[in-house]
Amino acid sequence: xxxxxxxxxxxxxxxxxxxxPITVQITNMLRAAIVEGRLRPGTRLPSWLDMAAxxxxxxxxxxxxxxxxxxxxxxxxxxxxxxxxxxxxxPRPTAVKRVVIRRPLESLERGFSVKPLxxxxxxxxxxxxxxxxxxxxxARAVRANAMAPVGPPDPRGExxxxxxxxxxxxxxxxxxxxxxxxxxxxxxxxxxxLTLLALGVQGRTAWVExxxxxxxxxxxxxxxxxxxxxxxxxKGIRVDHGIRAAPDAALAIVTPGQQAPTGVTLSPxxxxxxxxxxxxxxxxxxxxxxxxxxxxxxRAAPAMAADDPAGRVIHIGTFxxxxxxxxxxxxxxxxxxxxxxxxxxxGCLNPAPNVTTQLALADFLADGHFLRHLRHMKALYRQRRDxxxxxxxxxxxxxxxxxxxxxxxxxxxxxxxxLAQRAPNLGIAPCPLSVWHADPAVARPGLLLCVTNVxxxxxxxxxxxxxxxxxxxxAAHTPARAA
Ligand SMILES: Cc1ncc(COP(=O)(O)O)c(C=O)c1O
Numbered sequence: 491x492x493x494x495x496x497x498x499x500x501x502x503x504x505x506x507x508x509x510x511p512i513t514v515q516i517t518n519m520l521r522a523a524i525v526e527g528r529l530r531p532g533t534r535l536p537s538w539l540d541m542a543a544x545x546x547x548x549x550x551x552x553x554x555x556x557x558x559x560x561x562x563x564x565x566x567x568x569x570x571x572x573x574x575x576x577x578x579x580x581p582r583p584t585a586v587k588r589v590v591i592r593r594p595l596e597s598l599e600r601g602f603s604v605k606p607l608x609x610x611x612x613x614x615x616x617x618x619x620x621x622x623x624x625x626x627x628x629a630r631a632v633r634a635n636a637m638a639p640v641g642p643p644d645p646r647g648e649x650x651x652x653x654x655x656x657x658x659x660x661x662x663x664x665x666x667x668x669x670x671x672x673x674x675x676x677x678x679x680x681x682x683x684l685t686l687l688a689l690g691v692q693g694r695t696a697w698v699e700x701x702x703x704x705x706x707x708x709x710x711x712x713x714x715x716x717x718x719x720x721x722x723x724x725k726g727i728r729v730d731h732g733i734r735a736a737p738d739a740a741l742a743i744v745t746p747g748q749q750a751p752t753g754v755t756l757s758p759x760x761x762x763x764x765x766x767x768x769x770x771x772x773x774x775x776x777x778x779x780x781x782x783x784x785x786x787x788x789r790a791a792p793a794m795a796a797d798d799p800a801g802r803v804i805h806i807g808t809f810x811x812x813x814x815x816x817x818x819x820x821x822x823x824x825x826x827x828x829x830x831x832x833x834x835x836x837g838c839l840n841p842a843p844n845v846t847t848q849l850a851l852a853d854f855l856a857d858g859h860f861l862r863h864l865r866h867m868k869a870l871y872r873q874r875r876d877x878x879x880x881x882x883x884x885x886x887x888x889x890x891x892x893x894x895x896x897x898x899x900x901x902x903x904x905x906x907x908x909l910a911q912r913a914p915n916l917g918i919a920p921c922p923l924s925v926w927h928a929d930p931a932v933a934r935p936g937l938l939l940c941v942t943n944v945x946x947x948x949x950x951x952x953x954x955x956x957x958x959x960x961x962x963x964x965a966a967h968t969p970a971r972a973a
Contacts, residue, residue: 500528504545512547516555524564524575533575535565598704600919607919608952611895611940614814618870623859624850631849646833647674647821647842654855655807655821661861662783664792665805671829674842677820678780679705681806682743684822686713688835689774689804694740697732701926701933703750703778706743715740719928722749726756729763741774742767746794748781751926751938753892755791765794768802777805781893782812783864786872801825809851811894812864818843819851875941881949883957889936897923899936900960906935909959916955 500523504512523529536544538552545552556573559565568574593602606613646652652669659665675681686692692714698707700719710717718739720732727744742764746756756764768775775794783790795805808820824832836842854860871894879888879896889897898920900906906922907930913920923936937956944952 513554517558531577535573608944609939610919611921627850627853631846635846645837645841648848651848651852664796673822675820676818676843678808681822684840688832691740697742700928743776745778748893769800775803895938895940904935918955
């Protein structure tokens with residue numbers, strides 16, 4: 491240890507055995523003295539030279555410490571009068587109070603940025619993600635972007651990507667649109683937020699599917715709209731029911747391609763009825779196309795926006811399922827008549843996300859990787875679904891294949907939410923079905939078993955864990971919320 495510096499009320503001691511660099515040690519000691527008031531405002535610090543000599547360190551080491559303190563506005567250089575403690579030190583962050591702040595979507599998600607478990611919804615086959623290719627495209631995009639002249643980016647998203655998305659939509663979803671009708675977003679939820687803002691529907695009513703995506707119901711509530719649950723049957727949303735329940739709704743939010751969570755495709759008659767209602771009532775149809783062309787049962791039905799002569803459909807797409815939620819990219823296709831309004835809203839309230847990710851995705855699409863990846867994923871997920879179905883315990887009542895999941899019903903009296911809460915202890919994360927219903931108390935309990943990340947080597951273990959979970963006597967005896 492070197493000799494202490496006696497700066498009046500401050501003793502600085504350097505400990506060379508510590509891993510903390512000497513500059514940082516000096517900075518920390520002076521900072522503490524200033525913040526605690528031991529070095530008073532206006533006090534002159536020793537010159538770099540004097541301090542360095544006294545502490546037995548180099549002049550540069552002391553200079554760097556003083557500069558850090560000056561950057562933190564704790565000291566200032568007074569020219570020939572040396573370095574002095576600033577008059578009023580900026581407030582320092584005090585210790586964070588011990589409060590519990592609940593994370594968002596606590597009732598729906600088991601956590602964020604945690605390793606996904608078998609059966610977990612909303613995660614892709616991580617093992618089939620083209621990591622190397624994506625890393626290469628990202629690196630290229632970062633380089634290109636770093637060298638490009640900097641102007642404000644288009645808030646609707648990079649023109650290259652919007653042109654590519656328009657081209658892909660024509661092939662995969664039958665949508666014929668101008669690239670300027672496309673606004674890039676961070677995914678479905680961001681697209682919904684943009685849409686609600688652009689439509690100016692706060693305080694109005696919206697039809698939602700029942701059962702349906704719980705986040706949509708919560709989103710409407712948070713955005714100041716009233717969600718009216720409309721039942722879904724084997725042909726999709728009951729449009730006749732919607733017309734009776736809320737004829738003057740401002741919009742209907744639907745998953746026509748593959749209804750979430752039942753997987754049914756909205757029938758052609760219902761599509762026509764929904765479009766006719768919207769045209770008649772001046773209402774909007776928000777198409778949540780979360781799975782895009784990922785239809786495991788064959789070719790996906792065209793999007794509703796593909797046949798929308800009256801321009802009432804706002805199509806929301808996401809790359810969260812087709813590629814990965816980690817991209818954080820999706821898009822909205824605005825009807826022609828609303829394209830400028832959506833652009834203005836993006837410009838003022840909802841600009842497109844990270845440019846380099848957009849540029850990498852534009853290359854991924856342009857070079858044909860996207861369609862190849864989709865084809866590969868469809869085959870892989872179909873195989874995983876069939877393997878899982880074949881291996882499931884016979885006591886599990888499979889109700890349907892729906893989207894990327896298998897729907898398993900549980901006997902009445904089972905509490906699917908409690909089961910799902912216990913499941914991660916067994917290394918699996920099925921999703922309770924009842925939370926997809928507007929009134930979970932009357933819903934039949936069940937589990938959604940997403941097939942995407944059930945790799946062959948995990949299959950047996952995951953299925954055994956599921957059987958253990960359901961066979962547990964506590965499962966059947968949990969106080970039933972079901973009728
Ligand atoms: C029906 C439905 N829509 C939208 C989404 C979410 O999309 P994003 O993550 O892009 O917001 C999901 C995710 O699971 C979903 O199930």
